[in-house]
Each structure stands twice: as C-alpha cells, then as structure tokens.
Amino acid sequence: MTSPPVQIRDATISDIPIILQLILDLATYERAPNDVVATEQGLRDVLFGPEPSAKVVLIFEGKEAIGFAVYFFNFSTWLGRPGLYLEDLFVKPETRGRGYGRALLIHLAKIARDHGCGRMEWAVLDWNEPAIQFYRKLGATPLEDWTVFRLTQDGINRLAES
Numbered sequence: 001m002t003s004p005p006v007q008i009r010d011a012t013i014s015d016i017p018i019i020l021q022l023i024l025d026l027a028t029y030e031r032a033p034n035d036v037v038a039t040e041q042g043l044r045d046v047l048f049g050p051e052p053s054a055k056v057v058l059i060f061e062g063k064e065a066i067g068f069a070v071y072f073f074n075f076s077t078w079l080g081r082p083g084l085y086l087e088d089l090f091v092k093p094e095t096r097g098r099g100y101g102r103a104l105l106i107h108l109a110k111i112a113r114d115h116g117c118g119r120m121e122w123a124v125l126d127w128n129e130p131a132i133q134f135y136r137k138l139g140a141t142p143l144e145d146w147t148v149f150r151l152t153q154d155g156i157n158r159l160a161e162s
Helices: 013-029 040-048 100-114 129-137 153-161
Strands: 006-010 055-061 064-076 081-091 120-122
Touching: 006 100, 013 040, 013 055, 013 064, 013 081, 055 100, 064 100, 081 100, 100 120
Parallel strands: 081 120
Antiparallel strands: 006 055, 055 064, 064 081
16 A cells, blocks of 8 residues: 655645644644634735735645644844744644654755755744654754743733833
8 A cells, every 4th residue: 555645835825724724733732722813814814915924834645734834034133144933833643653744844944944044943832742852853952041932912012002
C-alpha cells in the first residue's frame, strides 16, 4: 500500500474555510476551543486584503489538509535583518509522527533563508512537552531569559486612550 502524495503550498483565498477549520482544530488541541473568534471574512481581510498581516502554508496528504503554518516577517534591530516569526504550526494529531511538522519547518526555513532572515522564532506552551522535544530535536533552543508579554484588545484600547 502506498501513501497518498504530500503537498505543501501557500494558502489561497479559496482555502479560507480550511484555514479556519485548522485554527479550530489547533484551539481544541491547545485546550481553548471556545477562545476562537476568527471568522472567514476576518481571515479574508487580514490574510488576503491590501496589507496582509500573515501568510499561511498548508500541508496536504492526498487531497486532505492535515496541517498548516502561519507566519509573518518581523525585524531584528540587533541583526539589522528580517526574521520569520512562526505564529502557529499545527499537524492533525492522527497524522503526527510521519514527518509533516518537520516538512513544514523545512519549508519555512527555506522561505526564511530566501528572504535573508537572521532567525526564526516561535513560542510554545509550557505544557506542550511533545512539541518542545520535537523542536529541540531540530536544533531549536528555548530562550530561558525572556518572558512573553501581551496586551489584549482591551489593554490596547486602554493604552491608546491614556
């Protein structure tokens, strides 16, 4: 028995329903299924509007989307070069262990290399030990001396009005 062909490609506007479903699948995996407020129209605007905020790469096994990576370019003042920030990487749990996460990261590393990026960065939930071990095997190292800070919409509004 042969495996279905695997394809990695940039998402298109027609993939928005797939992207939203993968976001919901990721939220369920990360124990926060009720936190998703993204909509198809919102994704259309921010991913494919006049100033896209991020890019999405999809991975397919045959014709089934089994995972995605959401990324954007940032900037390192110290390096004086762009960086690639991986916002989300997700492979459906039932298809893990087949090299799909690694394939997505290799694809992103090529994008980072081709854009002259000085680094790739991402955050991992502290409890997600399988992901942490996976990233360590790829040669990634955690930044022990850094703490992630976040302002939510309410905090942004309060700060903007202060």
